[in-house]
Amino acid sequence: MSEFPDWLSEVLGAGLPAAGARAEVNGRSVVADGGILRAEEFVSDAQGQTRETFGFKWQKRETFEGSVAANMRRWLIEKYGDVPNAPWFAEHGEAPVLLDAGCGAALSSIELFGPVLDRIRFIGADVSPAVDVARDRFAERDYGGGFIQADLQQLPLPPESVDLIFSEGVLHHCDDTRAALTAVTRHLKPGGRILFYVYRKKGPIREFTDDHIRDQLQPMSPDAAWDAVMPLSKLGRILGELDIEIDVPEAIDVLEIPAGKINLQRLFYWHVFKAFYRPDMTLDEMNHINYDWYAPRNAHRHSEAEVRDWCAGLGLTIEHEKIEEAGITVIARKAVA
Template structure:
């Protein structure tokens, strides 16, 4: 592992110990393992399940570094825009501190911020051992970065110490999405910005099947859950390969299904059960995306009105909002 940058010790308020040594950072005990400070404490049993699930998923690099990574880069650019061309980034000085809250393998951060990572102090934090994968992926690209393994609800960081927070598809995987947003906001400087994405609530049949499948997977190991999802993934691919459209003749208000033409695969995907399909992806890549959705015990879904209310209550002025069927993307500035 590459040695952590010197500024990490300054941020934590104490010099980093030697490998295997311990320290206390802002009231949180940490142990340096593999060059990464790690906290042993977790917020809940559900977070322990999340840690195991995502540690397993991000270790399977062959399932996301091809088509999934390319798709993510396009989608993130559509949602957030290009940070390299964003005037707001310059407001944070020549070397802003970016906290990637729930970084996983840093798939999203490397895809979105790649052009500006040379002038950002990047700190990736995740509850799982995915931080090790993220550290390797940064090192392979010759990029300097720091990493922590810790629960987002108990970060060993001082208040109002971070310029930028990026949390792509993470907050809804905690015990309480609003509480997680509040916990992160405490670390954001006045005038700092947070960029985040959370799942949007779907129609009643999708909501039922999402919860039903997720509950079934809880009794399984990650390996068993991966295998159990494969038949659903194959069905999604089969529906996509049919290349058939249907016409919903009129809106079905009872099931929240809109009228109009839609491909059979997308109709099933949005209104019956998530079975992701893109023709350029392999079966393993498609299963990765389905696993990402179904396997975590915590996977809350929200409405735009909920998210706007949270931001207002936490002193976050929304500058950019993108509402899709899948989720809600926000860029907000901390006022005061």
């Protein structure tokens, strides 16, 4: 009996190896291991560090399967809308092929696409061993899915083979965000849609502080980095619990700090350093979110002008765009030749 869903071979356009065996699939060397196709090559030291960081984070299931997951669903719907019930979603048929490009533990896919995961053909791909967690979480919910461990720029998928691509907060963790977007878009069918989110550039103090903290964490093991971020998370909790509002009397243009009333914790959060706070989350859950931001070496930030330019160059028509202080969310349709 195959380790993989019956439809995966058809999508890949290639036979799949037996458990423990190796094969060439669309020019990529892969091995079948634990129901996952694992690529045998990865790209760079930075991606290696990013792979280790996220593999560690997503193994800590207790830090994201409670309040974090519930908050994630709300946030995803705010950004993308109720995708399974969107009129455009039906255009892709009853069983579209959905590639989650950088699935991690499949937290975002389960929260956003949960109502249709029993019928769509889901492919979860991630550079890290978090893909094992995604496989397990799908199995626990009786969802079918195919899983690949590979760099997003080296996926063993044919060109124009998927109907939908979902890449939530992932492309900016690659060596080059635009190159990663270009690589995954290659697998999208004409008329297919890509949904993605990338980090947005912040003000100068926040940008400096973020890079400074990230540089400090690079020589550390994931465990040590987790512990190093914890005091910052504790400070964020204290600032949040103070629940103090201040009034910035005049815009500080040189630091990109606007005038007006703002909670003290949010002033620090948006303009000094990221110290996430929500009263319904545990300290470990908040630390999970801060670690996610600071630990990976690759964590590029972009402007909306950059993202629009990339989409135009790739023949992607932006149908939905949400610009927030944190990031840029896009739903775009690939041109039909």
